[in-house]
Amino acid sequence: MDTLPDRASLRDVARVCLDAARVLIASGAETARVEETVSRIGAACGVEVESIATPTGITVSVGGNRPVTRLARVRVRTIDMSKVAVVNAISRSLEAGELSLQAAAGELSDLLKPSGLASERKSRRRMYLAQSLATSGFALLVGGGPLELVPALLLGILARMVDELVAFLPPFLAVFLNGVAVSLCASLSRNLLPGIQVDALIVAGVIPLLPGLALTNAARDLMAGELIAGVARGADSLLTAAALAGGVCLGVSLLAWTP
Amino acid sequence: MDAMSLLLKALGVLVGTAASAVLFNVPRSALLWAALAGLMGWAVQIRVGLNGLPPAAGALLGALTVSLAGEALARARRMPALVFVVPGILPLVPGTRAFQAMLALLRQDHGLAAVEGAQALVAAGGIAVGLLMGTALTRAWGRPKAQAPTRPTSPQNQTRPSRQRAVVLPLWKDRNDVSN
Numbered sequence: 001m002d003t004l005p006d007r008a009s010l011r012d013v014a015r016v017c018l019d020a021a022r023v024l025i026a027s028g029a030e031t032a033r034v035e036e037t038v039s040r041i042g043a044a045c046g047v048e049v050e051s052i053a054t055p056t057g058i059t060v061s062v063g064g065n066r067p068v069t070r071l072a073r074v075r076v077r078t079i080d081m082s083k084v085a086v087v088n089a090i091s092r093s094l095e096a097g098e099l100s101l102q103a104a105a106g107e108l109s110d111l112l113k114p115s116g117l118a119s120e121r122k123s124r125r126r127m128y129l130a131q132s133l134a135t136s137g138f139a140l141l142v143g144g145g146p147l148e149l150v151p152a153l154l155l156g157i158l159a160r161m162v163d164e165l166v167a168f169l170p171p172f173l174a175v176f177l178n179g180v181a182v183s184l185c186a187s188l189s190r191n192l193l194p195g196i197q198v199d200a201l202i203v204a205g206v207i208p209l210l211p212g213l214a215l216t217n218a219a220r221d222l223m224a225g226e227l228i229a230g231v232a233r234g235a236d237s238l239l240t241a242a243a244l245a246g247g248v249c250l251g252v253s254l255l256a257w258t259p
Numbered sequence: 260m261d262a263m264s265l266l267l268k269a270l271g272v273l274v275g276t277a278a279s280a281v282l283f284n285v286p287r288s289a290l291l292w293a294a295l296a297g298l299m300g301w302a303v304q305i306r307v308g309l310n311g312l313p314p315a316a317g318a319l320l321g322a323l324t325v326s327l328a329g330e331a332l333a334r335a336r337r338m339p340a341l342v343f344v345v346p347g348i349l350p351l352v353p354g355t356r357a358f359q360a361m362l363a364l365l366r367q368d369h370g371l372a373a374v375e376g377a378q379a380l381v382a383a384g385g386i387a388v389g390l391l392m393g394t395a396l397t398r399a400w401g402r403p404k405a406q407a408p409t410r411p412t413s414p415q416n417q418t419r420p421s422r423q424r425a426v427v428l429p430l431w432k433d434r435n436d437v438s439n
Contacts, residue, residue, distance in 0.1 A: 028283075033339060080284040081342045088339050126281060134278035140271025141301075142355050199362075203354040208279050210352055213345050219390035220341075223398060241383075249361050256365070 007068065013045045014062040014070045016101055019108040021051065021058040022072050023087050027080040030217040031055065032224035037091045044094040045101060055229055055236075079213055083111055124164075131208055132156030139204035148201055151189050155205040158185055172243040178209055179247020180254075187255040202248060209244055211237040265305070272301045272350045280346035289342050292332050296347035300325035304351055314353065314378060318385035319392075321351045326393020348390070353382035 017038045024034045034053040038060055042049025050061045059071040090107055093099040115123070135156030139148045162181045166174040182205040186198050214237035222230030276297030280290050304321035308314065329344035360376035363369075 028341075029339065030341065033341075079282075079345075081280075081289075081339070081345070082284045082286045085286050085289075085338045085342060089337070092337070123284075130278045130281035132278075134275050134282060137271045137273070137275025137278055138350075138354075141268050141275060141350055199355070199358060203358050206358075207275070207349055207352055207354050208282060210349065210354075212349055212352075213283065213341075215387060216341060216345050216348065216390055219387055220394050223391055223394040245357065245361060248358070249365060252362065253365050 009045075010047065010063045010068040012101060012105070013042065013047055013049070014060055014068045016105050016108060017041050017049060017051065017060045017062065018058065018070050018072050019105065019112060020087050020091065021053060021060065022074055023083055023108060023111045025053065025055065025058060025074040026077055027083040027087075028077060028213050028217070029084045029087075030220045030224070031226045031229035032221055033084070033088075034058065035226075037087060040091045040095050041104075044091075044097070053226075053229070055232055086111065128157055128160050131160040134208045135159070135204050137204075138207045139200055142200045142203045142207075144197055144200040144204065147193065147196055148204075151186075151193065151196060151201055152204050155182060155186060155201060156208070158182070159205055159209065172239055175209060175240055176243040176247040176250075179206060179244045180251040182206060182209075183248040183251030184254060187252060202252075206244060206248060211240040214240065269298060269301075272298050276346045276350060279349055280342075283345055285342050285346065286338065289332075289336060289338055292336065293343045293346045296325050296328040296332065296343045297350050299328050300347055301350040313381075314356070315381040315385040318351050318353065318382040319389040322348055322386040322389025323393050324389075325351070326390050327397065330393065330397040344390070348386055351382075351386050353379040356382065 020037050020041060021034050024037060025031075031053045035051050038051040038053075038058075039049055042062065047062055048064050048067075050067075052059045055077070056075075057071065057073045059069065061067040061069040087108070090099065090104050094101070094104050114120075132153040133156070136149050136152035139152035144152065159178055159182050162178045163174070166177050169177070183202045186201040186205060189196055189201065190198055214233050218230050218233035218237060220230075221233060224230075273294045277290050277294040280293040285293055300321040303324045304317040307317040307320050325344055325347040326340075329340040329342075329347060332338070332343045333340035356375050356379035360372050360379055363372035363375060
């Protein structure tokens with residue numbers, strides 16, 4: 001840290017900042033956190049850093065009067081809170097001096113790499129289990145009884161399957177189709193179990209699909225003064241909720257047509 | 260509402276919140292805390308509802324509770340507040356109301372649709388406002404700030420006389436690369 005920041009080390013800092021920001025944006029962190037993390041890394045390395053983050057990309061400028069500027073576009077966004085927590089921990093230990101810049105760069109590039117096939121399969125299985133449990137838990141919340149528990153488990157598995165099948169589509173269309181599938185299958189379950197509460201089943205199946213992250217991020221970004229990101233995320237959550245509602249409407253009314 | 264069904268619902272909230280936390284890939288050590296934050300918010304919402312206040316007030320206060328609990332947990336566990344807040348607000352969502360509004364729309368019962376839909380919308384807005392308030396309240400205190408760099412410009416940059424003439428670089432050369 002005592003040596004003067006030459007171009008090569010400025011470039012290293014810029015790369016670490018950019019990698020951290022890319023992981024954060026792609027995992028669903030709020031924009032204010034992205035910029036804060038970048039400035040933490042800069043402070044840890046003793047250089048001036050400016051950054052502009054949006055939900056779709058990041059620009060980092062490192063160094064005083066002759067800065068190194070890098071930008072990255074983030075196209076694929078998922079929800080992965082543990083990656084957000086890991087990057088948070090990395091930036092903290094960088095700041096505390098427990099981690100060198102090289103070590104941080106290594107850990108970040110590990111985070112950017114896609115995970116192996118075995119762990120992929122394991123996490124898929126966990127996701128199926130989680131969504132089915134979430135659906136049956138919310139079925140209890142919205143007034144379901146013991147009769148709805150097992151259908152809700154199956155409904156969660158179905159929603160997850162549809163989620164994986166339509167992952168290549170634009171997100172709003174994917175959520176719309178998921179809403180159609182959930183409401184259609186929940187309504188069909190009445191033919192098998194006449195006494196079942198279809199309403200509770202549909203609502204419980206839909207709750208895990210709601211844009212909770214986008215709404216939370218919108219609120220946090222607006223309060224942090226990130227106006228662009230906050231408004232963009234608010235629009236995202238509204239559109240997602242509307243697409244979901246439309247899908248459920250279509251699914252329910254499709255069944256009403258059939259005799 | 261009798262105690263038994265309330266307990267059953269509380270169980271549903273715990274399981275549902277924890278499971279959706281897994282869905283968001285929340286770190287394992289934070290799962291229980293996220294579920295507890297969700298339970299707290301839901302309990303506040305139920306308690307406010309018992310007082311006869313409108314559902315929007317319940318959603319607002321519930322979301323405020325979740326947000327404050329999330330911020331407190333974030334400081335205690337040294338994790339981002341999002342980890343606790345995102346799963347925690349799911350039990351507050353006015354799903355049944357919104358669904359009833361949609362059913363009424365499909366039956367062309369526009370009066371009922373308007374009533375239920377407006378209530379669902381206001382409750383959803385209440386969640387958003389509760390989150391906003393929680394964040395606004397906690398941004399004021401104790402957020403560890405990133406320190407300003409101790410030495411913004413290097414000593415060499417300070418001793419070197421500032422460049423008077425603009426240097427025109429050839430187009431094929433990296434403009435940032437002026438080290439050699």
